[in-house]
Amino acid sequence: MVSRLRMRPRQRLVDLGCGTGGAGLWLARALGAELDGIDIPPVAVSLADRRAHQFLPAGRATFHVGTLGETGLDSASADGVICADAFSFAPDGRAALEELRRIPRPGARALITSPDRHPASSKPWDRVGLELEAEGERPHVPGMWRRLYRLWADHEDELRNVLGEAQAERMIGEARRRAPEMDYRRFSVATVRRPA
Numbered sequence: 001m002v003s004r005l006r007m008r009p010r011q012r013l014v015d016l017g018c019g020t021g022g023a024g025l026w027l028a029r030a031l032g033a034e035l036d037g038i039d040i041p042p043v044a045v046s047l048a049d050r051r052a053h054q055f056l057p058a059g060r061a062t063f064h065v066g067t068l069g070e071t072g073l074d075s076a077s078a079d080g081v082i083c084a085d086a087f088s089f090a091p092d093g094r095a096a097l098e099e100l101r102r103i104p105r106p107g108a109r110a111l112i113t114s115p116d117r118h119p120a121s122s123k124p125w126d127r128v129g130l131e132l133e134a135e136g137e138r139p140h141v142p143g144m145w146r147r148l149y150r151l152w153a154d155h156e157d158e159l160r161n162v163l164g165e166a167q168a169e170r171m172i173g174e175a176r177r178r179a180p181e182m183d184y185r186r187f188s189v190a191t192v193r194r195p196a
């Protein structure tokens, strides 16, 4: 992802569907970039905000509430965009695509990882004027989820104690349901570019 974004230090990276900051904070640190993150739940945005100092100097990361279809960011304001395992949640795919086209400056790239059954290259990037520059598989991802699900199952009692019944139940249910899917799921990453 670092090499595909082709960014220079102090340029601006936008993380759409940033969750608690995960991928964006790691990448911004690796790239020496400034970071803007967008997600829906205020609690995710505030957790991301609280973690930022572990990765970046003060003032180099900001997180806002917004959606993939309505980010509130200025047009052509990003030197790179990532959307890690979030794009497929957009209720209005067309609006999310248009935001992906609007936010990067001309020539800048967006990386979209896809956790669904369809490869990221099957998305209609060209309909909004984005060029598909590259697509790659993430072959390590199913193994990562299998290991994580096994850990949840092995630590079920601890999860119930620490997170409470309802949350632990959701996680154990997800692990049971999704672990078998990891045998056939394909995880991919697409690099798209706003034409210069």
Ligand SMILES: C[S@@+](CC[C@H](N)C(=O)[O-])C[C@H]1O[C@@H](n2cnc3c(N)ncnc32)[C@H](O)[C@@H]1O
Binding pocket: 016, 017, 018, 019, 020, 021, 022, 023, 038, 039, 040, 041, 044, 066, 067, 068, 069, 083, 084, 085, 086, 089, 090, 091
């Ligand atoms: C699987 S998590 C990935 C989080 C983060 N990108 C990461 O890699 O750690 C999916 C994220 O997408 C966010 N999300 C779902 N629908 C969204 C939408 N319409 N607009 C913005 N974010 C959304 C969720 O709140 C969640 O944080």
